[in-house]
Amino acid sequence: MTEPPKKITDDPYGAAILIRRLITEQGMAYWRRYLAAFGLMAVSAATTAGSAYLLGEVINQAYVNKDVRGIAILSLVTVVIFTIKGAATYGHSVILSQISNAILANNQRRLFAKLMSESIGFFSARHSSEFLARLTAGASSVTQVLSLLINAVGRDLLSLIGLIIVMVTQDPYMALFGLLVAPPAMLVLRKLVKRVKGLAHNQFSGTTDIMEIMQESLQGIRTVKAFTLERTMGERIDASIAAVEQTNNKMARVSNRASPLMETLGGFAIAGGLMYGGYRVVAMGATPGQFFSFLTAFLLAYEPAKRLARLNIELNSNLIGARKLLEIVDGPASEPDDSDKPALKLTTACVELRDVTFAYRADEPVLNRMSFVAEPGKMTALVGPSGGGKSTVLALLLRLYEVTKGDILIDGQVISGVSRTSLRRQTAYVGQDVYLFRASIRENIAFGRPGAGEAEIIAAAKAACAHDFIMSFPLGYDTPVGEHGAQLSGGQRQRIAVARALIKNAPIILLDEATAALDSESEKQVQEAIGHLCQNRTTIVIAHRLHTIMHADAILVVEGGEIVERGRHDDLLRRGGRYASFFRLQHRDAAPALAPLSASA
Structure with a gap:
């Protein structure tokens, strides 16, 4: 009995579902700003197409009509068009960057809040570097996916449509010939997507391994030094770095494998256009402006077409990071909020x-x-x-x-x-392994009761027999304790912890x-x-x-x-x-x- 074919909805983190989620759950919150950026992209696309069309008119005025005044007017129009294009490009770039920064910050807050709602058991089976990778790479991947989508539609697709209109108006037959390069390129790119997914997953895992070894080596530097483990830890991180390097090289080869095909197909299309357009000008009496306008539009359309062709590869590469983020955010909290219970x-x-x-x-x-x-x-x-x-x-x-x-x-x-x-x-807790935050002594004591005044902090320190050694430091209560309190002795750390518990009362x-x-x-x-x-x-x-x-x-x-x-x-x-x-x-x-x-x- 054959298994029923899989649907795209079978995988909750499949590409189609993830893209839809990112658009509806995160992108739609900024739809007004996206709409403004989209409008500016449309202006930029129109000016790009207009500049290609305008070139043909300049050629005709110069070589056919011999009209100097017409050339001057068109030159002035060109300045205006490119000025408008520059302003529009600046505007949509700033707007998209601001949206991306807001989404990135929001996802980082969401992930941190979710981690704070997890129980101790949740963390015991995982390494903290995994969450650091999800917080940085995962959150930024979400913004990359949304930016790729809006740029693909607003910048590349609109520019391509405008330029195709110019090509069709100048010569519909030659435009149709130029578009014949798309189908074979799509077939090749489709085969590369699955390979890219696997490599992107390996990239994320490998980067996490590097962060893990780095973090353990630095936090355990005393043990590393005491047991002369420098070479051992170096070998461990070398192996992880080499694996990531190898994966990155594979990704470079796979993701760029379509480039030779695209360039070759583009070369054939341009060569064919040159021969056909030149023949029309020489043998059929077509104006040179038409030929140059078409050729300019075709060349300008090449880059957005190439970016659109690679869109699927870029999306699937970044969707891995987005998936890693959402896997944590979506999971049920192992220490769910119970603020509705009585105090x-x-x-x-x-x-x-x-x-x-x-x-x-x-x-x-x-x-x-x-x-x-x-x-x-x-x-x-x-x-x-x-x-x-x-x-x-x-x-x-x-x-x-x-x-x-x-x-x-x-x-x-x-x-x-x-x-x-x-x-x-x-309850107030003091353990054998005191954890002090990388802050001042004052801040670490005040963590016991945020908002405590200076007098209360000093009173707690005195009761904890810590005031005298604190005041022996040049900076007093403003003395930084270092990571995990490494700049204090064991007894000093313990007394700071007791002061932190005392101020909690x-x-x-x-x-x-x-x-x-x-x-x-x-x-x-x-x-x-x-x-x-x-x-x-x-x-x-x-x-x-x-x-x-x-x-x-x-x-x-x-x-x-x-x-x-x-x-x-x-x-x-x-x-x-x-x-x-x-x-x-x-x-x-x-x-x-x-x-x-x-x-x-």
Whole structure:
């Protein structure tokens, strides 16, 4: 049984559907400006055709009528025509550029807004360079497609129509002969389109690979240097660059393969026109003006005809980038807007996990029916071996992921039933790997609460034990922190992060091993800052260094996604269970313990 033939609507990103979408969804928003540009293109096309016709009149006035006055008048008209053409060309070029810039900016905003509506899981399987490529190449491809279409219709097609009218009026038979070159050219170009699609896809993928390797090499430059990976990373990017270079060379050969045919066919047409036109002038008494007018129109028509012939190739090349953009924009948001849900209303900020089960992958649970209550205004510590599910608890509390089974409640409200924005506004998070934005110290602190005043920023920095080191810099709070905060030490970055959490003034604090990567002196300073942060707030802290949570109000030992022990520090030591084993192991191997972090400091 034979399969039914495919329809163009079978592929939602097929060329025809994509073009229609780009015109209706994006181009139509600027139809008035496109109409103005189209009108100016029509003027430009008319002047082009008029100049070809005018040349014939000049030849007749000069060589047939011997009329100097007529030549002067026609010369003046020529100046006017070309002046009008220049003004019209300038006008439609500026208008189209402005439209393209507006569409480009709009698509970049759309893509960024869509990415901000995706969940953490969406990004975990992808590389950030892919989105950078879609943001730049994909968004610009949309404008290229629309520009190609409007230029093809408004500039090339109208110019071609005007010039064909001139050719037909001067000599219809010779015009028909000149048009015979089009069918064989179309057949050749049609075969090239499929090849161009595949090469354009490879170009996009290869460029993304180059960006990925470049980004990883620069962001991981310390590791590259420490492990002498310069040559290895160089070989990786060389291979990707070579692949893209090879693809680009193939694209150059394929996309330009029609040029020899077009030039050859054009040469035959021009040669035939010269012979036939010359014969008419010499043997049949035709005026030389007709011949020169026709020949000028034919030569002027050659370039727009060639561009129209290549239009399909150019469109399909750019449609790949447009498709890459729309594939992301069209997809359902993995973290859809839920602003219609009620806001979280806090009274005591009591956090409860009730039989919570969660798995990143099916049949591989990370948490297994976990239940506990984090009392209001107190510190609850999660400890245990790596991979037990501690960090997952914080991610679920922030709704970076949704629970598989069970419920998380805050003051009796199931958090899946409230808006994410209201939930996240009530929580402050400080992790082990602090992310600082490439901005000043002041701006990074203020990100905790946009619009915060200078006095509030300084107060938060002082409470985070950061004010003194900030003021030691020549620029103070205006000191740039560099990419990822690279110009600050680990302890300084952590204290900036604590200040950012402090200025938020959230009633729920989530700490994920916030001192694990610090030396003893920095740890002591960050502990003091965290003590201010946690004061009278519901705090859930993850810690590997057990001396930092000895005075926690509740300690939960998490293993294999379950709570295997719970209690206070002294009680757990007396039981001699898993917590006692962890503590004795650290106490034996570690340096003298630092002062414990107090929940009421």
